[in-house]
Amino acid sequence: MPGYRVVKGSGIFNHSFGGDSWTTPICPNCKTNSHLIFCFNLTDSRLNQIYNRSLKDLPLVSCLNCSSYWERQVFKIDPVNRKVNIVKQIDNERWVSEEEDRLPYPLPVSAMTLQQFQKVDTPSTDEPSDLAFEAFGSEYVCRILGKPLYAVDNINKNCECCNNPMEYVATICSEDFNSEGLVHENFSFNFGESFLYFYLCKVCNILETEMQST
Helix, strand or coil, X not given: CCEEEEEECCCCCCEEECCCCCECCECCCCCCECEEEEEEECCCHXXXXXXXXXXXXXXXXXXXXXXXXXXXXXXXXXXXXXEEEEEEEXXXXXXXXXXXXXCCCCCCCXXXXXXXXXXXXXXXXXXXXXXXXXXXXXXXXXXXECCCCCCCCCCCCECCCCCCECEEEEEEECCCHHHCCCXXXXXXXXXXXXXXXXXXXXXCCEEEEEEEEC
């Protein structure tokens, strides 16, 4: 199944970074709105794998200003009301970023488009992945579909509601400090040296995240 870099640019499907087109939940830890990081229009035929009749858009959500994203997060997507609710969130650290270091809510809006993976983005099992990780963060910050690029171990998830296997959908990372502006002009998208993986159950519209760190 092909995978794609998510890069800045206009297209007919209105994929986007940032904004407040969905109502996001209040983070139980830092008491601020979780970020709408990316939103994808699933009527784009390249995303047929994760399209279903009830879910026309896929919002990728997390609070990036505290330790809530360090642990497993489970969200319920309500496509009728364009709202995301927290089902389960585990946060044992209770850390909150200093105010001057926080990403704003909402994140600034940018139009995004998809570019098919380059050869460097999908190393084979017997190839080193260093070049793939160098490109991820310096040339783009979101991967959707295709083979996941795991920082540590493979991730397999079952849905919180139906217990069926979930589908991998995307990974998000920070921009490198010398690559600012990848998602919005004159804006630094940085939430630490972390990779945030997103999984979806199309039957239940459950979105789940897991973080790995280098």
